[in-house]
Amino acid sequence: MTEEPLALYIHWPFCAAKCPYCDFNSHVRERVDGARFARALLAELEHEAARAGRRRLASIFFGGGTPSLMDPDDVAALIARARALFDAEPSLEVTLEANPTSVERGRLAALRAAGVNRVSLGVQALDDSALRFLGRRHGAADAVAALEAARALFPRISFDLIYARPGQTEAAWRAELRQALALVADHLSLYQLTIEEGTRFATLYARGAFALPDPDTAARLYDATAEEAARAGLFPYEVSNYAVPGAESRHNLAYWRYGDHLGIGPGAHQRVLRAEGMEALRRHRGPEEWLARVERDGHGTASAEWLTPEERGREALLMGLRLAEGVDPARIAARSGLPFEALLDSAVLARALEEGYLAWTGGRLATTPEGRVRLDALLPALLR
Amino acid sequence: MTDTPLHLIRNFAIIAHIDHGKSTLADRLIQATGALSAREMKDQVLDNMEIERERGITIKAQTVRLSYRAKDGNTYVLNLMDTPGHVDFAYEVSRSLAACEGSLLVVDASQGVEAQTLANVYQAIEAGHEIVPVLNKIDLPAAEPERVKQQIEDVIGLSAEDAVMISAKTGLNIEGVLEAIVTRLPPPKGEAEAPLKALLVDSWYDSYLGVVVLVRVADGRLRKGQRIRMMSTGAVHTIEQVGVFTPKMAQVEDLGPGEVGYITAAIKTVADTKVGDTITDDRTPAAEPLPGFKPSVPVVWCGLYPVDADDFEKLRDSLAKLRLNDASFHYEPETSAALGFGFRCGFLGLLHLEIVQERLSREFGLELIATAPSVVYKITKTNGERMDLHNPADMPDMSVVKAIEEPWIKATILVPDEHLGAVLTLCNERRGQQVELTYVGNRAMAVYRLPLNEVVFDFYDRLKSVSRGYASFDYQMDGYAESDLVKISILVNGEPVDALAFMAHRSQAEKRGRAICEKLKELIPRQLFKIPIQAAIGGRIIARETISALAKDVTAKCYGGDITRKRKLLEKQKEGKKRMRQFGKVEIPQSAFIAALKMDA
Numbered sequence: 001m002t003e004e005p006l007a008l009y010i011h012w013p014f015c016a017a018k019c020p021y022c023d024f025n026s027h028v029r030e031r032v033d034g035a036r037f038a039r040a041l042l043a044e045l046e047h048e049a050a051r052a053g054r055r056r057l058a059s060i061f062f063g064g065g066t067p068s069l070m071d072p073d074d075v076a077a078l079i080a081r082a083r084a085l086f087d088a089e090p091s092l093e094v095t096l097e098a099n100p101t102s103v104e105r106g107r108l109a110a111l112r113a114a115g116v117n118r119v120s121l122g123v124q125a126l127d128d129s130a131l132r133f134l135g136r137r138h139g140a141a142d143a144v145a146a147l148e149a150a151r152a153l154f155p156r157i158s159f160d161l162i163y164a165r166p167g168q169t170e171a172a173w174r175a176e177l178r179q180a181l182a183l184v185a186d187h188l189s190l191y192q193l194t195i196e197e198g199t200r201f202a203t204l205y206a207r208g209a210f211a212l213p214d215p216d217t218a219a220r221l222y223d224a225t226a227e228e229a230a231r232a233g234l235f236p237y238e239v240s241n242y243a244v245p246g247a248e249s250r251h252n253l254a255y256w257r258y259g260d261h262l263g264i265g266p267g268a269h270q271r272v273l274r275a276e277g278m279e280a281l282r283r284h285r286g287p288e289e290w291l292a293r294v295e296r297d298g299h300g301t302a303s304a305e306w307l308t309p310e311e312r313g314r315e316a317l318l319m320g321l322r323l324a325e326g327v328d329p330a331r332i333a334a335r336s337g338l339p340f341e342a343l344l345d346s347a348v349l350a351r352a353l354e355e356g357y358l359a360w361t362g363g364r365l366a367t368t369p370e371g372r373v374r375l376d377a378l379l380p381a382l383l384r
Numbered sequence: 385m386t387d388t389p390l391h392l393i394r395n396f397a398i399i400a401h402i403d404h405g406k407s408t409l410a411d412r413l414i415q416a417t418g419a420l421s422a423r424e425m426k427d428q429v430l431d432n433m434e435i436e437r438e439r440g441i442t443i444k445a446q447t448v449r450l451s452y453r454a455k456d457g458n459t460y461v462l463n464l465m466d467t468p469g470h471v472d473f474a475y476e477v478s479r480s481l482a483a484c485e486g487s488l489l490v491v492d493a494s495q496g497v498e499a500q501t502l503a504n505v506y507q508a509i510e511a512g513h514e515i516v517p518v519l520n521k522i523d524l525p526a527a528e529p530e531r532v533k534q535q536i537e538d539v540i541g542l543s544a545e546d547a548v549m550i551s552a553k554t555g556l557n558i559e560g561v562l563e564a565i566v567t568r569l570p571p572p573k574g575e576a577e578a579p580l581k582a583l584l585v586d587s588w589y590d591s592y593l594g595v596v597v598l599v600r601v602a603d604g605r606l607r608k609g610q611r612i613r614m615m616s617t618g619a620v621h622t623i624e625q626v627g628v629f630t631p632k633m634a635q636v637e638d639l640g641p642g643e644v645g646y647i648t649a650a651i652k653t654v655a656d657t658k659v660g661d662t663i664t665d666d667r668t669p670a671a672e673p674l675p676g677f678k679p680s681v682p683v684v685w686c687g688l689y690p691v692d693a694d695d696f697e698k699l700r701d702s703l704a705k706l707r708l709n710d711a712s713f714h715y716e717p718e719t720s721a722a723l724g725f726g727f728r729c730g731f732l733g734l735l736h737l738e739i740v741q742e743r744l745s746r747e748f749g750l751e752l753i754a755t756a757p758s759v760v761y762k763i764t765k766t767n768g769e770r771m772d773l774h775n776p777a778d779m780p781d782m783s784v785v786k787a788i789e790e791p792w793i794k795a796t797i798l799v800p801d802e803h804l805g806a807v808l809t810l811c812n813e814r815r816g817q818q819v820e821l822t823y824v825g826n827r828a829m830a831v832y833r834l835p836l837n838e839v840v841f842d843f844y845d846r847l848k849s850v851s852r853g854y855a856s857f858d859y860q861m862d863g864y865a866e867s868d869l870v871k872i873s874i875l876v877n878g879e880p881v882d883a884l885a886f887m888a889h890r891s892q893a894e895k896r897g898r899a900i901c902e903k904l905k906e907l908i909p910r911q912l913f914k915i916p917i918q919a920a921i922g923g924r925i926i927a928r929e930t931i932s933a934l935a936k937d938v939t940a941k942c943y944g945g946d947i948t949r950k951r952k953l954l955e956k957q958k959e960g961k962k963r964m965r966q967f968g969k970v971e972i973p974q975s976a977f978i979a980a981l982k983m984d985a
Contacts, residue, residue: 007944215910239938255947261944263944268944269944269947314951314955373935376938377934380954381912
């Protein structure tokens with residue numbers, strides 16, 4: 001159907017502890033039968049590969065959870081199997097998320113040997129008291145040590161920071177960020193702290209245990225972030241992602257460009273454009289349930305549906321407008337099955353262009369930095 | 385029971401400021417004469433409605449017939465007329481007073497005379513009443529009976545030397561009140577053989593009996609089976625029941641001259657029974673009605689809209705039900721571009737408006753948006769045509785308007801001397817004209833003429849705040865006068881919002897325009913785009929505020945696993961937007977809209 005390469009996501013749902021801000025599908029278990037889960041991941045990969053047919057593969061992403069807790073041999077087996085089932089591009093990007101604890105730091109070399117060529121470290125902060133607030137099991141010194149180790153091993157590294165924390169001043173954040181940028185990574189994910197439903201932070205926040213910066217302060221911190229990153233040669237190519245040009249996450253770009261992606265493992269989502277239309281699929285979230293299903297049926301699919309052209313258009317736009325490069329109307333039309341103009345409210349589009357929230361550049365429609373920072377308010381008005 | 389000779393009847397009202405103890409005294413009189421057993425007594429027997437009891441305001445006139453064996457050995461019939469206690473119901477009050485020959489003036493012995501007391505006592509004097517001052521709460525340590533007596537003499541010009549000293553709460557000297565009623569108030573006059581003339585004092589709807597009409601017979605008799613005629617409308621009814629209130633309803637054979645009681649006559653709505661009308665016999669009618677009848681005319685109007693558009697029918701039914709029992713409020717359907725379908729409603733005053741609104745929400749469970757209250761302007765067009773303007777949105781183009789007249793009130797304000805300056809400044813700011821300024825001890829009494837539209841715009845609140853709560857205020861309507869008025873339109877995002885338009889004097893226009901723009905700026909949350917808020921007279925902008933665009937609103941993390949959830953959230957938001965009332969492209973949350981339109985009174 002389409003010749004664009006696939007992105008492959010593999011979910012490892014286990015963590016040593018649950019962080020209070022995290023609403024990802026992560027679980028804490030006293031014991032994990034890692035080998036058995038790895039076999040199930042392989043089985044589900046076989047199943048989806050058979051459905052997808054032999055296609056090019058551009059990226060693999062091990063997310064979680066904490067995939068750096070996986071046995072490197074299992075990581076190696078999954079990468080090898082994926083390379084065998086698909087036509088891996090020469091530039092195949094294989095990212096794995098890792099925490100900067102000393103235990104995990106010790107496995108980085110083995111993971112590199114397994115075929116991982118990009119590591120994304122969950123640093124989160126370079127301040128010990130902030131790390132304690134965020135419930136992290138590492139200190140700032142561990143983070144620096146992990147980064148040094150990673151830099152020696154991996155051609156590409158990225159790390160995450162969480163900012164706009166309670167009481168954090170602009171000056172303090174700038175200083176912390178400068179320190180981070182000095183650690184030399186080609187990619188950073190810089191997230192403003194948000195309170196997600198069902199997390200421990202949600203309970204604490206509702207109780208008034210801490211406050212978040214008001215929108216004006218948050219906006220100032222956001223601008224400061226872009227300023228500091230630019231000084232180090234990193235540019236925001238997405239709302240919260242900053243990279244040296246060319247070092248953008250290929251895998252994540254596939255999501256934002258609404259490309260085909262396979263999702264393997266508990267709670268993983270997948271979008272593949274097939275002859276019948278866009279298939280949206282998700283796996284069972286509970287690790288044990290998912291495991292039982294895969295062992296019985298060969299896959300842990302919880303639901304699969306065909307998205308309507310309108311739904312496809314909305315998804316393509318809500319993802320694409322997060323990117324600085326914006327969207328190509330022809331591509332949006334192809335991915336949704338509807339003409340680009342049919343997806344947008346023309347009056348809101350005109351107003352947003354006039355206001356400087358959106359701009360046409362080289363035939364692409366993109367949010368300006370002013371528009372990107374207000375995207376959640378813009379979308380419900382803009383999209384039909 | 386009904387053949388009471390005139391000289392053994394006393395009809396009286398009780399005049400008092402809120403909280404000075406009118407209802408408690410009434411309760412004690414009922415108790416002392418044994419009209420109700422102790423078991424049947426509950427506080428404030430006469431206030432039927434929940435709101436009345438809660439707020440201590442009497443909305444409907446009520447009466448109770450007491451039987452009292454006096455020291456002279458005679459048994460008297462005492463008809464206590466409980467009058468509505470607020471200036472909004474001034475006409476109703478005047479009719480209740482017209483049904484009596486005398487009044488008890490109840491004054492709190494520590495608080496002294498208040499503005500509302502004054503207005504009512506003057507009305508009683510106008511009605512020709514004999515007045516007996518009663519000092520209540522004399523048992524309280526703060527009571528200063530001598531000072532208050534002096535005040536009554538100074539301010540009202542009544543001799544207070546023989547004032548009856550009581551405590552209604554403890555029951556102290558209730559006997560003294562009863563004796564004063566018998567010995568100091570005059571009996572009614574009337575001719576039993578003359579053609580029937582009965583004053584329609586008030587009426588209310590009872591689901592079993594239909595409309596119950598409270599009457600005071602002047603001449604002639606009212607009997608069961610009699611065909612009666614309403615002299616203002618000519619409508620004829622046959623009396624089904626004649627009775628008195630003891631305070632329970634008790635049927636009697638007939639009611640003769642000087643007596644107070646009720647009739648029922650299969651009347652369907654209170655709108656058919658006009659307060660102040662004269663009831664006569666259909667076959668042998670009186671030649672002339674009793675004097676003083678006026679049809680009731682609403683003076684304050686506002687739009688009432690259901691918050692949930694689906695409640696429109698329910699609102700219509702509820703208004704109809706309320707009107708069954710309150711003919712003084714008017715309503716007609718109205719549409720607003722901003723608020724949808726609703727009703728333009730007319731009221732006797734601000735309190736009346738508030739009561740109706742409260743009853744709609746309390747008794748009928750309706751959530752309502754009320755537009756800013758407006759008075760009734762009289763407009764003369766250049767072609768000579770005249771119209772009453774109830775809604776500023778209907779204001780014709782100024783080019784065809786020759787003159788606008790606005791209603792004025794005469795306000796009486798009592799205020800401690802130290803706050804007088806602030807009160808006078810407030811009155812002057814509100815285009816007030818001083819009529820009189822006198823001192824009573826350390827309190828000043830200011831009488832002002834004020835345009836009513838200046839009073840509906842947060843006057844009570846301001847008065848309370850500038851006097852630290854010590855000023856008391858009362859008013860009566862005082863005619864119309866031509867004035868330099870303009871219509872101020874409010875534009876949100878460049879589009880006029882009909883429900884926010886209002887009238888103001890040209891000299892106040894800018895200030896008012898700025899005030900509402902500032903208020904809206906506070907109330908409307910920041911949105912995607914910046915929103916100009918403007919006030920305009922015709923095409924000229926007189927005030928402008930800008931709500932800046934929201935600063936930041938974007939999800940930090942959005943990856944493959946988030947797409948479905950994000951899309952569904954987006955679809956829900958789009959659905960929600962459809963339900964929001966929009967000013968053009970601007971979404972106004974309901975709460976902000978209600979707050980912006982909430983009158984400040």
